[in-house]
Amino acid sequence: MHQKHHVTILAALLIIAGLAIFWFKAAGVGLPLTSNVESDIWSVEARVSFVGDGEPVKVNVRIPNNPAGFGILNENFVSRGYGLSTTEESGNREAQWARRSAGGSQALYYRVSVYRDSTVRGNNEGAELPAPPILEEPYATALNDIVTDVRARSADTQTFASQLLKQLNQPERNESVSLFLDNGASRLDIARVALTLLAHAGISSRIAQGIELRMEPHFAVIQPWLEVRDGSRWLHFNPRTGDQFEAENRLTWYYGASPLVLIDGARVRNVDTEIFVRRDVVDALTVAEQRATAMGSHAIEFSLFSLPIRTQAVYSVLIMIPLGALVMALMRNVIGIPTFGTFTPILVALAFRETKLLYGVILFCLVVAMGLTARFYLEKLRLLLVPRLAAVLTIVVILMLTISIVGNRLDLETGLSIALFPMVILTMVIERMSIVWEERGPSAAMTEGAGSLVVAIVAYLVMSIDRLQHLMFVFPEMLLIVLGLSLLLGRYTGFRLTELARFSELARSAKRD
16 A cells, blocks of 8 residues: 555545544533533422331332433432332333232332433324224214314314314313313313314324423422324324424423322322422532433543543643644644644643743743844853853842742732743743854744744644634543644645745746846
8 A cells, every 4th residue: 555545545534533522422421612601400309208007119210201392310219218210111210119918108209310412303203194983873973073173273283183173172161171171170171172083093102291490499390291293203192272382391201191190009198299499509520420420421531531630731732742742743734834843833832721821932032032142152162062051040040039039029910920931941942042143043043933933823723723722621522633633734845825925926926038
């Protein structure tokens, strides 16, 4: 295989692998793409209480199962002296508490924490077309009359369901509707009748029961609503009014017309069910971590978040260095800006993180200019290389101390941060600049010095973008993308942008000749 193709394929594989892992952690696990993102979590507690007579008891409670639009972070069951089992049937989940002898006041708790997750499509049970109901007269004729009347006043599934519910809720019901509903019919009764009528019309529908999630803490009540299938989506209707609504603030608890709690095998009294809802605002990253744990994913365990806090702080800086190196390679190989060495601008950019950009540039120029002056003086003393570097390093430290003391006297806090400026970096910059000055002249030294400073500024600006810092730390697999781009950049043999101006002058001269 040709070497150029080998590099291209390798770079493409690295980039694809980085993007694939990034997509899985962002879309699958839900790691946030920006920092300081908060998510809403609703903590829901259902309490079932009753008074037993000391005989065996079985308590069956419907519990959420993959509710549409919500993800379940965690759930737990609290009961003392009861055996617990959960079952799933027809898309619903049920918790069953059992005890050989239940006497006196009893209380069972179910707690669940949910968060919004638009990727959860929910339960699709009931999507199949139900069999038309078989009724005796006069119910069959009344049912047919209602469906025929509603169909004449509707245009599609949505309007048919809405008009049907509105007709069922008219204050003065006609004879056909009165056969199915009494005057004191509840929301659930209306939904049951609508289910039968929709089945006769060949429309899939189901009864959903759930609670409303509000911003403030509140006691919630299980309320039924009607869901009608229209193509690939479910439409939600209020059985009492016939109005369609969006279910984004409703947590589907279960499907069907059965009650929430069924107590079997005992004579109990004073049965009561309470559901309390509280909203909490937490960091989206915390939600993602809990979600990964609930999914059984190891994405968090093998991430930088598993490291000690101090180590995380170190890697939050180190992980940005490859990105700065990519910027430097782009500016040298594509734009053509000359610099002192390969990594010196990146190290200077890291130093700017301590001093901030403006003061960092000023202090860099000041220390390098004064250090260069001292370096030329030491050159006249004809010192050996290592002692000379030691002397320059000492002078740099003296300059830094002087600037810090003067800054303190002038109440300039930024002046104190110069003490954290890398001394070795400044020393090597001064030494390298003096050598270039002697070998190629002042113009080349000033050009490379200015180029190093420009590259350091650009690298600092890129490395200081909060979004990039967050992405690189939360998704370290982006280093694979940086590596792939670096490999591609390493095969670039075209003109540099700074050379275009030089060659354009030659082109103009050739045209004149």
